[in-house]
Amino acid sequence: MADGSLRRHSPLIVTRTPLRISFAGGGTDLPAFYETGYGAVLSSAINRYVYVTVKRHSELFFEPIRLNYSRSEEVDHVDELENNIARECLKFLEIEPPIYISTVGDVPASTGLGGSSAFAVGLLNALHAYRGERVSAGQLAEEASHIEIDILQEPIGKQDQYAAAYGGINFFRFEPGNRVAVQHQRLGREQRQELFDSIMLFWTGHQRDASGVLAEQSRNTQEKLVQLVAMRDQAGELHELFNATNGRVDVAGVGRMLSEGWELKRGLASSITTSHIDAWYTRALEAGAAGGKLCGAGGGGFLLFLVAPEHQAAVRAALADMTELPVEPESHGSAIIFPAGT
16 A cells, blocks of 8 residues: 555456357468468357456555465466466556456356456457557457467467357458458347257366367367368358348257367367367267367367257257356347446
């Protein structure tokens, strides 16, 4: 306390940032691929979130910086923080202590739904608001990408940051020079609901750090160009299929495309799938799923299936040893939910 007194009020900011599911093109958002041409991803934000709280830390506490996530850090200087994303976000925006940060998510970390990038986007959004600033979705996505890819040197792409910042169902095109084009998918309310009424998401029970899988995939880019180009083009085909939707969603067609993409993706790196994942996947298809894929880089996380309503009970029974996570589309990206109206 520089002046020996307490402030009457402490600003409090809470953000809510959506996770995402990717339908096609995942992996083509890596710079090693899109800098040679372009990458493309079709994905949707979902109604599962990462929440971030930021406030001025009370002078009554001994530590100037407190950070709560799956563990608690209490430090004197920003550089002492072990949470890489929190440390670099604070440094990037030049936030001075004392400060308190807390985060909690609707699903565990490292499960293939873009949680780390959602945390980066949500924290940046909260810190900008803490400084009295309003920023665009594009700025949040680029700042989060800069921190994760350029500063922290994570071997990841940009799809998660953009999905978290923009929300909605989008076709993202990743171009040389770090340019990103965002096209909101034109699906009516009924079509969106029909699509999500056909989605079944099952938790494998395994968390996996994406860095190792993505680093191997990035190293294999030249060797796997044919598969990556096919995956990119598939995202464009699905984009056109959705645009051409006339009253109904072709569940069988979308499911078939997901399965084709999964067959391509599983050949990109050695650790993308496991015998358990393959067994669950086969059981779901035998029970009537139209198609599916593993969300995220691979090795664990969530299995996503497209299943017509009349086959869902059979698929649920076939995967009774897994936990199902119901999801709905989320049209909004990272948002400040407190103070209301901010």
